[in-house]
Amino acid sequence: MLFMAVAIFLPTVNLKRPVHNYQLTFDISQSMNVEDVKLDGKTVSRLNLAKAAAQNLIQELPCGSKVGWSVFTGQRNITLLRPLDVCEHYDGLSASLALLDGRMRWFNGSSVGKGLHQSLRAANTIGNETAVVLISDGHEAPPLRPGQSGIPKKIAGMDVKGMVIGVGGDSPVPIPKTDNLGRVIGNWLPHEVMQSPGGGGRNTREELSSLKSKHLIALSQVVGLEYHEIKSAGDMASALFDAKLTKIAESPVDLRWIPALLALLCVCWRFVPAFRRIT
Amino acid sequence: MSNISFDKLPFLLLLPLLLLPLIRQRNDALSYSWTELLPQDGLGKIAEWVWRILALLTLLSLIIGLAGPGRSETQVEKIGKGAEISIVMDRSSSMDSHIRRASNSQEDKTKELNKQLSWLQAGQSQSKNDVVREALGWLLTQSPHNRYALTLFNSAAMRATPFTDDIAIVQAALDASDIGRGPSKTNMGRGLLAAIEAFEGRSYSGSRVIMLVSDGGARLDEKTRLAISEGLKKNRINLYFIYIESSPNSPNLETVGADADTASEEIALHLFFQQLGTEYKVFQAADPESLNEAVQHIDEQQNLPLIYFEKIPGTDYSRSFFIAALICCSVLLLLSMTQRVNWI
Numbered sequence: 001m002l003f004m005a006v007a008i009f010l011p012t013v014n015l016k017r018p019v020h021n022y023q024l025t026f027d028i029s030q031s032m033n034v035e036d037v038k039l040d041g042k043t044v045s046r047l048n049l050a051k052a053a054a055q056n057l058i059q060e061l062p063c064g065s066k067v068g069w070s071v072f073t074g075q076r077n078i079t080l081l082r083p084l085d086v087c088e089h090y091d092g093l094s095a096s097l098a099l100l101d102g103r104m105r106w107f108n109g110s111s112v113g114k115g116l117h118q119s120l121r122a123a124n125t126i127g128n129e130t131a132v133v134l135i136s137d138g139h140e141a142p143p144l145r146p147g148q149s150g151i152p153k154k155i156a157g158m159d160v161k162g163m164v165i166g167v168g169g170d171s172p173v174p175i176p177k178t179d180n181l182g183r184v185i186g187n188w189l190p191h192e193v194m195q196s197p198g199g200g201g202r203n204t205r206e207e208l209s210s211l212k213s214k215h216l217i218a219l220s221q222v223v224g225l226e227y228h229e230i231k232s233a234g235d236m237a238s239a240l241f242d243a244k245l246t247k248i249a250e251s252p253v254d255l256r257w258i259p260a261l262l263a264l265l266c267v268c269w270r271f272v273p274a275f276r277r278i279t
Numbered sequence: 280m281s282n283i284s285f286d287k288l289p290f291l292l293l294l295p296l297l298l299l300p301l302i303r304q305r306n307d308a309l310s311y312s313w314t315e316l317l318p319q320d321g322l323g324k325i326a327e328w329v330w331r332i333l334a335l336l337t338l339l340s341l342i343i344g345l346a347g348p349g350r351s352e353t354q355v356e357k358i359g360k361g362a363e364i365s366i367v368m369d370r371s372s373s374m375d376s377h378i379r380r381a382s383n384s385q386e387d388k389t390k391e392l393n394k395q396l397s398w399l400q401a402g403q404s405q406s407k408n409d410v411v412r413e414a415l416g417w418l419l420t421q422s423p424h425n426r427y428a429l430t431l432f433n434s435a436a437m438r439a440t441p442f443t444d445d446i447a448i449v450q451a452a453l454d455a456s457d458i459g460r461g462p463s464k465t466n467m468g469r470g471l472l473a474a475i476e477a478f479e480g481r482s483y484s485g486s487r488v489i490m491l492v493s494d495g496g497a498r499l500d501e502k503t504r505l506a507i508s509e510g511l512k513k514n515r516i517n518l519y520f521i522y523i524e525s526s527p528n529s530p531n532l533e534t535v536g537a538d539a540d541t542a543s544e545e546i547a548l549h550l551f552f553q554q555l556g557t558e559y560k561v562f563q564a565a566d567p568e569s570l571n572e573a574v575q576h577i578d579e580q581q582n583l584p585l586i587y588f589e590k591i592p593g594t595d596y597s598r599s600f601f602i603a604a605l606i607c608c609s610v611l612l613l614l615s616m617t618q619r620v621n622w623i
Contacts, residue, residue, distance in 0.1 A: 076462050079455040080439045092448035099438040106435035106462050122458045257345055260601060264341045268296055
């Protein structure tokens with residue numbers, strides 16, 4: 001009876017549990033339109049795989065975790081949504097995520113290093129131990145000069161954790177060219193894109209794109225982030241779960257089942273047939 | 280509609296425990312040499328059954344309580360006053376600069392200077408973006424029954440949120456616009472078309488508004504003009520343009536006539552909007568106060584019936600079942616006091 005009384009009056013207890021706070025940053029430059037990755041057996045664009053991975057992430061994260069997102073292209077990063085609880089705002093998050101597409105691009109090429117640097121700054125502004133997750137193919141357009149790291153030095157006093165997610169195929173393929181309305185109007189040709197200054201005037205095949213994992217690893221090391229490549233929608237969530245970029249936060253937990261179960265045991269005990277007495 | 284569901288369904292596996300009280304042999308049974316010798320005890324029989332039923336109820340309530348019964352969150356359709364407002368917000372770098380006040384007389388200038396000084400001292404100098412964000416944030420809290428969609432634009436359009444009943448999403452998107460700086464170029468045509476797109480495929484459920492907030496005008500090409508004009512008509516959308524004055528030299532759109540000089544982009548845009556055929560109004564905002572007034576005005580005008588959904592939070596019935604278990608158990612205890620436990 002005592003246990004039952006406890007079960008009735010026990011309020012939800014705030015327990016410290018690990019939760020995830022992420023600011024996802026999507027590369028939306030033209031190279032992300034390249035369709036060289038698989039999703040459920042179909043060939044899709046890198047951006048679509050990135051979106052599917054994000055959708056999977058908000059599904060998998062425990063309640064109390066928060067996710068927001070930004071997009072970057074050119075030299076800038078624009079934050080579209082500050083992090084929100086993945087359970088409470090699941091429908092709204094999913095609907096907004098679905099709107100992300102290449103038409104948001106205000107510049108065709110992208111500087112991945114600057115995107116990463118600005119993501120860190122944005123996460124720092126957001127605070128709340130928000131970790132950066134940058135999803136990119138590492139394709140720099142215009143290409144970097146030899147010896148350039150492509151990222152400004154880490155700003156002192158900024159302690160942001162996070163992960164760079166590589167998305168894209170291994171072999172170089174042409175980049176689709178799209179118009180203002182997002183319609184594909186052919187591929188980028190060698191003379192239309194800037195070739196690498198390190199090539200000595202030769203064609204360095206910058207019009208083709210593949211996942212530049214070496215470059216992304218180098219960038220993530222400069223700022224102390226982890227790196228992971230994804231091949232399917234579920235890969236990102238599992239990599240993030242493994243990386244334990246969590247923060248400990250209090251969230252309400254209902255513990256009334258413990259006294260209730262004890263009460264149940266006691267009541268049952270009363271009715272257990274006494275086998276020993278039967279002789 | 281009330282759909283009862285269980286949070287922790289596995290606990291229902293404990294239900295076979297209910298059979299326990301029905302088993303005759305119990306560990307508190309007294310041994311007696313020959314039960315036929317016992318007198319028939321009618322009252323005792325009844326007590327016995329009451330006891331068993333109560334025990335059964337206790338267990339049942341406990342187990343159901345454990346399984347966490349509850350009604351999941353539901354939505355109720357309601358009709359209120361309001362509008363569907365598609366906000367199109369300029370997110371170019373010019374919006375990150377500070378709002379300037381018109382200052383004509385020397386006295387005003389001194390006042391202005393003092394005001395700026397006090398802002399600086401307080402460390403809270405406001406950019407145009409800050410001011411817009413505040414005013415729109417006020418609108419969201421003031422009229423949560425309106426439905427909002429948010430589109431940002433610079434040289435591209437970014438639909439941050441579609442129309443949603445979740446105000447927090449729109450607020451989070453609005454709050455996000457103060458992080459970092461936007462690119463410098465603007466293409467308002469794309470922004471407007473994206474805002475119109477937000478209405479596509481939605482059933483008409485009340486008054487529809489596009490609230491364009493920008494500190495500049497635009498010279499739209501013929502194709503874009505046509506697309507905007509058709510989109511607004513087809514979807515029956517009213518257009519409100521909140522023009523944030525950039526400098527004392529900005530034209531006053533509220534007083535400008537149809538014969539005005541179209542050399543300025545703002546005036547060109549304003550004249551285009553005027554001949555659209557849909558309801559259009561311009562609000563000139565030179566400072567936070569006039570911006571707030573403009574937003575308030577639009578909010579007041581848009582109070583046609585609107586269907587909206589109100590969320591009814593889920594309820595947890597566990598506690599009621601635990602209380603029931605406690606009551607049954609108390610009666611059991613009382614009953615057991617009348618029971619003969621020993622032959623002494």
